[in-house]
Amino acid sequence: MADDKDPGPTQLAPRFSSASPAEVAAGGGLLSRRAVLTGAVVAGALSAVAARAANPDWSDAAKPWQKQPGRPFSRYGQPSVHVREIERSVTLREGDVAPGNGSSFTPLHLLRGTLTPNGLHFERHHNGVPDIDPDHHRLVIHGLVERPLRFDFDALLRYPMVNRTVFIECSGNSFRNTFPKVQEVSCGDIHGLISTSEWTGVPLSLLLAEAGVRADAKWVIAEGADAATMARSIPLAKALDDVLVAFYQNGEPLRPEQGFPMRLVLPGYEGNMSIKWVHRLELTEVPLHARDETSHYTDLLPDGRALQFTFPMGVKSVITQPSAGWDLQGSGYYDVSGLAWTGAGRITRVEVSADGGATWAEAELQGTPPRHGVVRFRIPWRWDGKPTSLASRATDETGAVQPDRATWLARYGATQRYHYNAIQHWAVDAEGRLRNVYA
Amino acid sequence: MADDKDPGPTQLAPRFSSASPAEVAAGGGLLSRRAVLTGAVVAGALSAVAARAANPDWSDAAKPWQKQPGRPFSRYGQPSVHVREIERSVTLREGDVAPGNGSSFTPLHLLRGTLTPNGLHFERHHNGVPDIDPDHHRLVIHGLVERPLRFDFDALLRYPMVNRTVFIECSGNSFRNTFPKVQEVSCGDIHGLISTSEWTGVPLSLLLAEAGVRADAKWVIAEGADAATMARSIPLAKALDDVLVAFYQNGEPLRPEQGFPMRLVLPGYEGNMSIKWVHRLELTEVPLHARDETSHYTDLLPDGRALQFTFPMGVKSVITQPSAGWDLQGSGYYDVSGLAWTGAGRITRVEVSADGGATWAEAELQGTPPRHGVVRFRIPWRWDGKPTSLASRATDETGAVQPDRATWLARYGATQRYHYNAIQHWAVDAEGRLRNVYA
Numbered sequence: 001m002a003d004d005k006d007p008g009p010t011q012l013a014p015r016f017s018s019a020s021p022a023e024v025a026a027g028g029g030l031l032s033r034r035a036v037l038t039g040a041v042v043a044g045a046l047s048a049v050a051a052r053a054a055n056p057d058w059s060d061a062a063k064p065w066q067k068q069p070g071r072p073f074s075r076y077g078q079p080s081v082h083v084r085e086i087e088r089s090v091t092l093r094e095g096d097v098a099p100g101n102g103s104s105f106t107p108l109h110l111l112r113g114t115l116t117p118n119g120l121h122f123e124r125h126h127n128g129v130p131d132i133d134p135d136h137h138r139l140v141i142h143g144l145v146e147r148p149l150r151f152d153f154d155a156l157l158r159y160p161m162v163n164r165t166v167f168i169e170c171s172g173n174s175f176r177n178t179f180p181k182v183q184e185v186s187c188g189d190i191h192g193l194i195s196t197s198e199w200t201g202v203p204l205s206l207l208l209a210e211a212g213v214r215a216d217a218k219w220v221i222a223e224g225a226d227a228a229t230m231a232r233s234i235p236l237a238k239a240l241d242d243v244l245v246a247f248y249q250n251g252e253p254l255r256p257e258q259g260f261p262m263r264l265v266l267p268g269y270e271g272n273m274s275i276k277w278v279h280r281l282e283l284t285e286v287p288l289h290a291r292d293e294t295s296h297y298t299d300l301l302p303d304g305r306a307l308q309f310t311f312p313m314g315v316k317s318v319i320t321q322p323s324a325g326w327d328l329q330g331s332g333y334y335d336v337s338g339l340a341w342t343g344a345g346r347i348t349r350v351e352v353s354a355d356g357g358a359t360w361a362e363a364e365l366q367g368t369p370p371r372h373g374v375v376r377f378r379i380p381w382r383w384d385g386k387p388t389s390l391a392s393r394a395t396d397e398t399g400a401v402q403p404d405r406a407t408w409l410a411r412y413g414a415t416q417r418y419h420y421n422a423i424q425h426w427a428v429d430a431e432g433r434l435r436n437v438y439a
Numbered sequence: 440m441a442d443d444k445d446p447g448p449t450q451l452a453p454r455f456s457s458a459s460p461a462e463v464a465a466g467g468g469l470l471s472r473r474a475v476l477t478g479a480v481v482a483g484a485l486s487a488v489a490a491r492a493a494n495p496d497w498s499d500a501a502k503p504w505q506k507q508p509g510r511p512f513s514r515y516g517q518p519s520v521h522v523r524e525i526e527r528s529v530t531l532r533e534g535d536v537a538p539g540n541g542s543s544f545t546p547l548h549l550l551r552g553t554l555t556p557n558g559l560h561f562e563r564h565h566n567g568v569p570d571i572d573p574d575h576h577r578l579v580i581h582g583l584v585e586r587p588l589r590f591d592f593d594a595l596l597r598y599p600m601v602n603r604t605v606f607i608e609c610s611g612n613s614f615r616n617t618f619p620k621v622q623e624v625s626c627g628d629i630h631g632l633i634s635t636s637e638w639t640g641v642p643l644s645l646l647l648a649e650a651g652v653r654a655d656a657k658w659v660i661a662e663g664a665d666a667a668t669m670a671r672s673i674p675l676a677k678a679l680d681d682v683l684v685a686f687y688q689n690g691e692p693l694r695p696e697q698g699f700p701m702r703l704v705l706p707g708y709e710g711n712m713s714i715k716w717v718h719r720l721e722l723t724e725v726p727l728h729a730r731d732e733t734s735h736y737t738d739l740l741p742d743g744r745a746l747q748f749t750f751p752m753g754v755k756s757v758i759t760q761p762s763a764g765w766d767l768q769g770s771g772y773y774d775v776s777g778l779a780w781t782g783a784g785r786i787t788r789v790e791v792s793a794d795g796g797a798t799w800a801e802a803e804l805q806g807t808p809p810r811h812g813v814v815r816f817r818i819p820w821r822w823d824g825k826p827t828s829l830a831s832r833a834t835d836e837t838g839a840v841q842p843d844r845a846t847w848l849a850r851y852g853a854t855q856r857y858h859y860n861a862i863q864h865w866a867v868d869a870e871g872r873l874r875n876v877y878a
Contacts (some may be wrong), residue, residue, distance in 0.1 A: 018577050023592060054595060063575060063576075063664065065569035065570060065664060065665070065666065065716075066569075066664055066665070066668070067666065068666060069537070069538075069566050069567040069666050070539050070564065070567025070568040070569040070570070070665060070666060071539065071567055071568050071570070072529075072537075072538040072539050072567060072568075073529040073530075073531065073539075073541060073542075073543040073562050073564070073568075073696075074527070074529075074562075074696065075526035075528075075543070076518070076526050076527070076558040076559065077513070077557060077558040077559070077560065077562075077694045077695075077696050078558065078694070079691065079692065079694060080570070080571075080692065080693075080694070080695045080699045080700075081570070082572060082573055082699070082700075083691075083692045083699075086691060086692065087510070087514035087515050088513070088514050088515070088516075089514075090511075090512040090514065091512075098508070098509065099508075099511040099512075100508045100509050100511050101511075102512065103512075104512040104514070105552070110641040111690045111691055112600055112686070112687040112690065113602050113637045113638075113639040113686070113687050113689065113690040114602060114637065114690070115554070115637050115690040116690050117556075117557055117691040118514040118516060118688050119514065119516040119517065119691075120516070120690070120691060123513075123516075125509065125512070127508050127509060128508045128509025128510055128511060129509040129510045129511075130504035130505075130509040130513075131504060131509070131510070131519070131520070132502070132504050132519075132521075132604050133521060134521055134850075136502060137502075148877070154768075158768075158772070158773065158774065159774065160774040160817060160819065161551055161774070161817075162805060163551075163552050163553060163805055163806065163815065166483045183451050189825060198496070198552045198553065198554050199552075200551040200552040217662065225502065225504060225505055226503065226504070226505070226509060227505055227506065227508050227509060229505070233772070237562060245549070248550070248551040248552050250554045250556050250689060251550045251553070251554040251556050251559070252494070252518065252550055252556040252558075252559060253518065253519065253522045253525065253549065253554050253573075254519075254523075255516045255517070255518060255519070256516075256519045257512075257513065257516050258516075259520075260519045260521070261519075261521075277504075329593075329597075331494040333597070334597065335597065335598065335599040335600070337600070338531055339786055366602055367602065376588045376602065378600075380599065404644055410442065438452050
């Protein structure tokens with residue numbers, strides 16, 4: 001895209017000419033996570049670049065947008081037309097009889113930072129997205145309580161609210177990688193059933209205190225107002241701990257796809273327990289064994305037994321940049337970046353391998369890993385232009401380490417679709433093309 | 440909205456019957472910030488409510504959205520049709536000759552949490568929103584550097600990136616309250632030229648290291664590619680400290696209104712220095728004295744002198760819920776909530792008054808106040824049904840305290856429009872209607 005006739009400043013992409021041996025952190029070209037942001041590596045690399053003096057006429061010719069007034073203000077903004085390819089990928093197939101049953105995936109490979117914009121939060125619906133009028137929506141708390149209660153929307157908004165920035169991950173996220181062979185797809189297509197938002201709402205514990213929980217209550221049955229009547233059984237201890245009845249997502253009211261006008265948020269637990277469009281909470285002695293925790297959302301093991309009520313999501317990470325579908329622009333410096341998270345609480349370490357798992361180097365964690373949030377990791381990498389693979393491996397505060405795929409398959413087999421959290425390797429070929437190793 | 444014929448559970452809004460004297464924190468009904476979330480107050484209030492037993496037919500009749508499949512998946516989500524009134528308010532007037540010069544305001548009074556969704560981030564443009572093709576946009580670094588450089592978009596994306604969750608506040612935010620009399624408008628209409636995002640980009644210090652800053656450089660002149668050619672002078676020390684060349688906003692590419700494909704982010708400094716659509720950075724010995732830092736964005740004092748280069752935004756807070764335009768639903772319990780921030784770094788304290796400033800109680804700060812971010816505060820309040828006013832007052836880590844309006848006006852007078860950070864009082868009348876005291 002450079003204009004070769006332009007006599008102006010040097011065109012520059014980060015290069016890598018002369019890292020000292022002390023900066024090498026692992027095989028395959030991984031460097032110390034501190035090597036670049038301190039300026040030690042990239043700036044030094046410029047010794048290989050011939051700097052050209054600035055010509056007085058250094059600038060490109062004025063662009064159209066500099067010569068005419070731009071468009072006026074808008075009441076609700078939308079993305080640039082130049083990034084329209086950044087969208088959710090939808091599993092819907094032509095002729096599906098139930099177009100509201102399926103998923104759409106967050107394009108993790110096209111996003112940076114840690115938050116998911118509301119328009120790109122993943123979707124998992126069992127019978128489509130209801131269009132709920134909040135003036136006709138009620139939340140009922142009943143069963144083993146002292147005072148059965150019914151709240152309308154406006155009443156709930158008067159309660160004190162708290163914020164929790166947490167991920168929600170579908171229990172079936174990454175299920176494509178449980179298959180022996182999958183199509184060549186992007187990182188988002190494989191792992192994009194996880195999204196992160198600042199959720200704002202009323203602590204469920206406060207509403208349960210209003211109702212008065214009876215001593216014999218052990219579970220909360222939560223039910224949604226969608227046409228699938230999604231229902232799950234929540235242990236009372238979790239309900240009294242950190243669960244929200246959420247009304248806001250990244251500052252604005254929930255999107256319809258994420259439960260407008262209200263949903264539960266269960267930090268760290270499998271996504272479908274964070275019941276969307278929630279309208280009923282029943283306190284009980286025993287779990288419901290609802291359709292969606294018996295026929296679905298159980299973990300069938302190779303010996304024929306099925307694990308039920310496996311709530312927290314496992315420790316996990318994935319490299320998002322670069323990832324499947326990327327074309328590296330020649331050998332040299334790349335910043336490897338990705339996301340890590342755990343249902344157990346906080347991530348403590350992410351390691352990256354650039355030689356197929358033979359050696360690992362510790363990546364930088366950006367900021368303090370939040371409880372039940374995602375943390376972005378990064379590490380500088382010098383690609384030597386030869387075929388290899390990139391992978392990341394996360395460890396959490398309980399000491400749990402992300403397993404490799406063989407270990408995961410040995411435990412669960414290839415027909416189990418839930419709680420897949422194995423290490424993802426991205427193959428890099430000699431042309432710099434990346435793809436899923438498991439494809 | 441309740442169905443009076445329904446024999447089901449108790450309809451409930453939070454009430455306030457019997458706070459113990461120990462919970463009272465200040466005059467006008469302010470309670471200890473710890474009083475409610477611990478369950479001590481709201482739950483106890485139920486003694487005044489006759490609990491009715493749940494009828495087996497407790498639920499409302501099934502709603503339409505429970506009886507038919509919902510709509511299918513979408514590639515980029517949008518807000519519910521039921522919250523379409525939540526939008527930016529635009530200053531544009533009919534017949535304006537320059538429809539791209541003005542502002543649109545974030546509706547702070549309709550949002551919760553701390554983040555601003557991208558569609559509602561405030562706008563301030565001087566000649567409209569350019570539609571920039573990133574393939575034809577360049578960033579040039581020249582002037583007092585060893586190596587003038589020109590980057591295309593793809594080259595910049597290869598550099599290491601960092602995240603900063605910070606506010607951007609227009610220097611002219613809240614200018615309506617500098618007038619002796621203003622129209623009755625909402626909290627967002629007055630104070631909505633502040634928004635908060637997770638910004639992701641390359642540290643400017645890294646790009647300056649690539650270019651090699653010469654010892655005689657003291658300023659960075661930053662220029663945007665919009666038709667107004669917005670330009671500001673940035674002290675080199677700030678540029679080398681925490682400034683980002685940002686590409687992502689809350690995880691996705693910048694919106695056109697916020698600088699797509701790239702902008703500067705100067706944490707804590709007045710908003711228009713965070714140059715949008717940035718395309719040129721010139722290192723100089725002296726500031727540019729650009730049109731937008733001489734004719735605009737200087738602080739004219741009553742004695743005729745004008746302060747220039749007053750970069751950091753002052754310590755500030757505002758109650759967003761309840762605020763102007765709200766109707767309280769009778770006396771009783773309300774949760775008072777708002778936002779606080781400071782260009783100096785971190786907020787350390789927010790106090791709230793419910794008796795016109797006679798007495799103040801300390802509000803709860805939700806989470807650790809972030810550096811150059813906003814913190815949400817809250818405090819429980821029992822309204823006795825009589826006319827009063829509500830106000831908040833912030834203190835930051837430098838010891839700076841938000842001034843009252845008289846103090847601010849004594850310093851700046853009523854014709855200065857920048858850096859207004861005085862305490863906002865919301866009047867509450869006997870009907871529970873809130874309005875701006877300065878209207």
